[in-house]
Amino acid sequence: MISKKTLLLSSSVAALVGASAGTAIAQDSDFTFEEIVVTATKRASSIQDVPFSINAMSETDIKRTGASNLEDLARNVAGLQIQNLGPGQSQVAIRGVSAGQIVRDQPGVKEQVGVYLDESVISLSLFTPDLDLYDLNRVETLRGPQGTLFGSGSIGGTIRYITNQPSFDGIAGSFEADLNTVKGGGTGGSLKGMINVPLSDTIAVRAVAYHTEYGGFIDAIREGGSIDKDVNSGNRTGGRFALTFQPSDSVTFTPRVVYQEIDMNGFNRQEVFNLYANPFTDASVAGGREPVSFDERQQFLLLDEAFEDQTMIADATLEISLDSVDITSVTSYTDRDILVSRDASALTGSVSVDLGYPTEAVMLPSNLRDTTKVESFTQELRLSSNGDGPLQWVVGAFYSDTDRFYKQFLPTPGYDGFTDAVLGAGTAAATSMGVGPVDSPFYSELPYSIEQISLFGEMTYDITDRLQLTAGGRYYDYSEERYVTQVGLFGNGVVDQLDETSANGFTPRVLARYDVSDDVTVNAQVSKGFRLGGVNDPLNTALCNASDLEIFGGFQNYEDETLWNYEAGIKVNKRKVSFNAAAFYTDISNLQVTLDAGSCSSRISFNVPKAHTMGVEAEFKARPTDNFEFTFAGSLIESEFDSTVTDSTNAVLGGVRDGNRLPSVPKFQFGTTATYFFPADFIANGAEAYFSATFQHRGSIFTQPSDQEAGAGSFTSGLPFGGASGADTTVLDLELDSYQTMNLSFGVEMERWDVVAYINNVFDENANLSFDRERGGRARLAFRTNEPRTIGVKFRTRF
Template sequence: MKSVDHRHLRRAILLAGAAAVLVGAPAAAQDAAATAAQETEAYDGNVIIVSATKRDTTIQDVPFSINAQTQEDIQRSGAVTLEDLSRNVAGLTIQNLGPGQSQVSVRGISAGQVVRDQPGVKEQVGVYLDESVISLSLFTPDIDLFDLNRVETLRGPQGTLFGSGSVGGTIRYITNQPTLGVSEGQVEANINLIDGGNMGGHLKGAINVPLGDNAAIRAVGYYTRYAGFIDAQGPGGGENVNDGERYGGRLALTFAPTDTLSITPRVIYQKIKANGFNRQEIFNLFANRFTTTRPAVQLGEREQYLLLPERFEDETFIADLTVNIGVGEHELTSVTSYINRDILVSRDASALTGSVSVDLEFPDAAVLLPSNLRDTTDLQTFTQELRFASDYDGPFQWLIGAFYSDVKRDYRQRLPTPGYDAFTDATLGAGTSAAVANGFPANSPFNSDLPFDIEQFAVFGEASYEITDSLTFTAGGRYYDFEETRTITTGGLFANGDAGVVDRTASNGVTPRFLLSYKASDNVTVNAQAAQGFRLGGVNDPLNTPLCNATDLALFGGFQDYGDEKLWNYELGVKTQGSGFTFNAAAFYNDISNLQVTLDAGSCSSRIVFNVPEAFAAGVEAEIGFEPSPGLNFNLSGSYVKSEFNSTLPGALATATGIRDGNRLPSVPEFQFSASTSYEWDMGDSATAFVNGSVQHVGSRYTQPSDQENNPRTFVHGLPFGGAPATAATTVDLLLPDYQLVNLSAGVELDSGLSFTAYVNNLFDENPLLSFDRERGGRARLGYNIGQPRTFGITARQTF
């Protein structure tokens, strides 16, 4: 009872503080002209203004490694997703698992592939929309990049100012804010064609309208049609089955009645719908080269097999309120956020269910029943942050704050398989299906309800002191206190029959950061950092024991919960700039303790997370930009990362999991490189033409740690169905090959604000293998998530 009262007290304190900010302060903190300069003029020659330290400063003056892709960078590159941008950012890796389902890692800090049915796993990279945290492990919203001021990538742990989930780094989407006294807007239209796929395109618009002298409103709306490129054989298939759409908008109002008060409420709505997934299959229980009583099938490039159509939906609503108040020579900021998300992942699980039916010796008619796995997530998140900071000239600067979050996440799985109960009772005995249902609907062999309640409270602070005109020392820390309660209820033939089992986990701790910045000259700064980051632990779901063979049950049955992941980052960097030239580089070493690793539990059709005692990630990264002559620009960025385990699990666990001293951390390339060039020139007095070209190299990766063991791997399917022998097997090299993407674009910009850009992405039609996909240890399905083929497009944009 005391702990409950304690949590309510925390909430009351922060809510009272937020109310005081709104109703008790007589003056404002955000100067309108400064806001306009920050948000609409972020790029001025080589000067980019960022707020990575929760203060406005140039990117060259931030005392740690950071990248910022500006609105102009986004538009010129034709990027429409964070994955597109990541190829130009050293050390940033995106694992594409479909719209709204990408995984982010920075500097090689990765636990491997997280999939839809691991709702308790926390993110390793925090993602923010302006001041509001929006990251949610696998399902971080795929925000539209239109009318963004910039996208900041903060490398290394950011736990002091940005909290849990920023153990590897932080991504910040910074939108253009309402601008006082300015009427402006833009409209953008696009049409594109995927080679071998269908047509896509988008229509987007933004407008800023002043409301008198002290207020302004900014509205953004967009609609995107995703072209598909995956063909599916089978009764649930068709052409271009992974097409879809995204639509939504943002509406923000800034009210600044005085020079020292600014209030900005905002609402955001977005919905993503995809009709399938970017999965290329090489084996499916119903479509493979081994069957003799069914037609043998050899699936080709960008093909899969479906008994049922698939679907993904993500509906997101965000409401936030940011208040800035000037209090003398200080600034008080309140950020209140509410997020409501409804997510549906609807998959064709016929091969999965059918593989279990084969093991249970059900008749072929039962094996062939269409089976639909439906994962739904209902998420509600409330966060409140208060911070107070110095706002004066002087050698000593400081910031203190408090943060509270309450996350309620209801996760459910259903496996509707019409007609399945009759086969269950006929094979295993009358009444079997009813006996294992545990109150769930009939003809659904697996069901689960997992409500989560996650509450977190933190206080943080950071201070810097200019020891000399050239030397500045910064120190900060964050105290966090976290509690998670999860209840699990399951039912059906494949489930354990858990009945309202409650699991709780809690942790607290302090994460410090120390920075030393030395300005060697006006154009050269050397930075050193030691910082700790953390990632909250959690509780594993029970194994689906009815599906496990004895070996897998013995190996994986003992992993119930997992603790906090922590790391120490040691970093030395240099930032240089000159006339038309910038060079930023850093070397780093991350010492990781209790790395949370996720993997498939073999035949159990379950996934678990456990802690690896020791691991590390070390490397170098560099970004160079230079303009050798007017209009000609070159940009290079690259990173080399060596990330490995320093621990070996005992006995058979090492082989089963890949947790072995010297094995690589999963999903991260050792080497990633991009180079781009652009040239622009005047066409008469009223137009400018430009051409851009880029090449990106992404090195080889493993999807899961275990993929390094016994590789190339032979998956013995062991499913004598359709005349296939029990010894049928498929051999796969699980080292995902490196790939190169070449993009070209050209266009013209008129002084009237009208511009046209034509482009081709993935010029040589590379088929990048992004991650390896398997079900039931390869007994049901094997395949890859793949990237987009060659795409042609044209974009028209009008600003006013």
């Protein structure tokens, strides 16, 4: 059945088309889409000439669609999926290559999509940097494995934020102010600015600064029944400063510093069950509690929560152009400090119920603090040809050294006293082993060190004026070591346990491009990608029931994941029409699947022998008249396991069954934008106005593979507390429904300023973006959700 929202979209587009037809400027006008130049092949080339599937969202596209982060951009990029796991935490998948929800306490799991800021790699599993998009030149999405030129972590593809560089063309600047209000929530807004100044004929600088306030929209029920409004508000502050030194036409040196802070006061979690707040408690019995049924966008808190991320990136790019060779050196240093501070009272309390602690202990506020400190140094040196001959090439070497220190502890004031009273005097001190702090039933440290060196090269040869072949490969060698400490009542008593792993390999790529005409190009690719393996973190064995300990206790190392990609595509670029499409098939070996280890309150990763994805993706952009522009981006993907994995009881493990879907990937998704332009001389001479509508559809997904198994949505806590028997069952549909959103904007543009009024999420869709379960669902059940309807206005000026 067609929804009212879809009908309204159709009506809106029809109205735009009708209006366009009525006032269209002649079809033979000289309008043509701007040529987008990308550097996806480590050299500048037209997007039309890149011999594989790529999307590039220009600065104009970013502004026109109102995108403020990567999740917003994904609406108009075919095959790009973003799984929202809370502020500052997301997982990116391209073409359905996804392995399950990586969560906060899995620092050893590597990413499947590489993320770059210009030439510097900045990706980090789970914590994909949520960079501000202001003053970007474009965002490139390279689909399919990019192991040859971009290495590990790009097995599904690569995303590149390309910034505007310092310019010698003169003093220039821009400023943007935004003010918005969230339905049922708070007020947000932002101030952003850029200044570019040439200091001399050889030195130019460019500086960007921004501050954004996010209006909250999640309400927290507190003990006693009071409600705190908008607990997930927060802010983002940062900036970039770049200097370009160009002593001659052949030498350019650009050092840069990027700094950003994110401070969020809570998470976009709407709960359906909490140990302390659920429909099954009974206040009429001794020790009972009032029953609670949550409304939309509500959660229960004993403690405030927070997410903090401080990111500093310092890099320097040196480019030397000789007679026939360009030399490029990229040096980068990244320093990040991340804190995820959660109200883990229900988690700790659920263990306390299992251990027979009194109600006073079960109700103790407990704060789980996950801290991640990352220091990473990378160096790339490459040489590339710059002649006009039929042979073009690039060769290089890459080195990285990453230190990641992860710590997790659980401050719960007063807990040691209850532990000693119930389990025996001295138990708390004995389980902390002289390492863990007092009143923290869990404490862990996981310092990682990962070193990698790679050699890569790619060669392109023009066989004829129309046919071009490219071949390349990358050799990699890496080693990883870590020391594990995990103590406390909930830990397993490990101190400074050394784990080591290493791997090496080769990833090839072969591409072909054929120019059917000046406007039509077809291409084909066979390529291999890889993702580094690792070692699982120790289980919280003290929390595991006997069944889960038997099932999950034997997992330790997991191997490198590899993928072969086969694709064919077509690109059409006429004056008023751009159309790119590709069909692909990927064969995945040793897919690293991540799942929840049930009652252990741990996560594990393991290899699935075989999986595949296949599908088609298409992007279409047309300007049939000078008044009307239309874009469409969509993908149809089959993403499935080709192996069945069983546990020690011969039961299917974690939903990894031949034919089951890979997690977090919709079968079908699309986004479309229609924009109508018209003169606005009634506002000011030379002004142009526009009305734009963006509609997005995302198909249904599963957060984890196990969510699609029979009975997966039935949760019984087994925890008699607050008058609840523990035998009551919460039944949920873990196939997260498809959803649709629409954004509308009306803008007026002048030569030096513009103003835009907008409405995001017009229909106030409350979508389930991912599923959150605490301690296998025994302590808490919740869904992460999107921002409600948001109305705002933006003002921009430039000089």
